[in-house]
Amino acid sequence: MQVLVVGGGGREHALAWGLSKSPEVKQIWTTSDNAGINRLARYVGGAEKSIESLARWAQEQRIDLTVVGPEAPLSEGIVDAFRSRGLTIMGPTQQAAELESSKVFAKETMVRAGIPTARFVVCDTSTQAKQAVRQLGAPVVIKADGLAAGKGVSICHTVTEADACIVAMMEERLHGEAGSRVVVEEYLTGEEVSVLAFVAGEEVILMPPCQDHKTVWEDDRGPNTGGMGAYTPVPAVHEALLEDIRQRILLPIVRTMANMGRPYSGVLYAGLMLTDRGPHVLEFNCRFGDPETQVIIPRLESSLAEVLWAVATDRLSETKVRWNGHAAVCVVLASKGYPGSYRVGLPISGLEKAAAYPCVQIFHAGTRREGDTVVTAGGRVLGVTAWADDIKQAVDTAYAAANAIEFPGKHCRRDIARKALIRQ
Ligand code: AMP
Ligand code: GLY
DSSP, X not given: OEEEEEOOSHHXXXXXXXXXXXXXXXXXXXSSOOTTGGGTSEEOTTGGGSHHHHHHHHHHTTOSEEEEOSHHHHHTTHHHHHHTTTOOEESOOTXXXXXXXXXXXXXXXXXXXXXXXXXXXXXXSHHHHHHHHHHHOSSEEEEESSOOTTOOEEEESSHHHHHHHHIIIIISOTTGGGGSSEEEEEOOOSEEEEEEEEEETTEEEEOOOBEEOOEEEGGGEEEEOSOSEEEESXXXXXXXXXXXXXXXXXXXXXXXXXXXXXXXXEEEEEEEEEETTEEEEEEEESSOOTTTHHHHGXXXXXXXXXXXXXXXXXXXXXXXXXXXXXXXXXXXXXOTTTTSOOOOOOEEBOHHHHHTSTTEEEEESSEEEETTEEEEOSSEEEEEEEEESSHHHHHHHHHHHHHTOBOTTOBOOSOTTHHHHHHO
């Protein structure tokens, strides 16, 4: 089987790594120059410039399965374009991907499906939004309707802060057209968890629950990032709660999407807040999470290619997805300045020493090869994943391996999985 992985971050490296262990896979192709992925996959050679040229290339190359990492190509209709050429691709159609690409569509669909979520008001003007802030009271959350590269959500602690955020998003168009409509939303408190599922037709198979670490500094301080680390399993999510999440959140959204003529197929990611009124949905993503994937894939015992193929061809009900009982932890090494501006092209050392630890895998997020050296090429540079029988051992190994890697300005959070350790 020839598989194409679209995207070039840590998540896609984890997917390529998982696929490289699948017995069915003969060749992996990549759209990126990520130094880690390039050890496992061949570059498509410029065909990634547009969805159309990539689809044409995939047809000529006789790619058997395409797996899409990021949300942007999904929301731009890559699945529709590939399917129209008879190609097999894993992911939702453009219409189904609106569950992530429009916060308004997501909230309205959640209401229709009867899914617990924060109270909200959809606002087309800044006057309406400011009124909604007063109605809901601070703290309050302002969300740009459209995709804003993970920066479209602001938690506002005061009404004044919320007003300033509304002006920036709606009047000054900080995120362009994405902020022409906003959702003003009740602020929820609790522990956050990510529950991802493979979805095809009415079949929903949950992956092990994970916890991400959104802010750049320890103790959930500082600005939000793409994610500074993750771990699985999550002690707070016991079997009964997971079943409740499946019954009251994932199955209803999948059924509702089908009833609306937008059947969902692919990976569905529910970002949840465990409130004292039960789990509430913060967001749906129409793809694998990053860095959640870097801890989920090491727990998959089944062939990743077989599972993704089953999702893409609607045969999930015939497939058994098996997980191991390990705990897995991923520590992200980021560039100084991230999520703001940062330097790139800085040499990375210690990769081989770190990779020599048993039960460790180094996933490259923003790296590129320059001659014999691997250099930094992004805000999130590497994800160091370790797995073990328990979280404590996985945390210790992940940090030991992470400490072996150096590059100028290296930054990582020192408290990844601490919440799980406290609970044990
Ligand atoms: P989203 O992209 O909608 O998941 O939002 C990004 C992050 O903002 C989430 O992971 C939460 O940490 C936070 N967030 C979003 N919505 C809310 C909410 N209603 N209450 C509290 N925090 C939220
Ligand atoms: N880790 C958060 C995300 O993938 O959206």
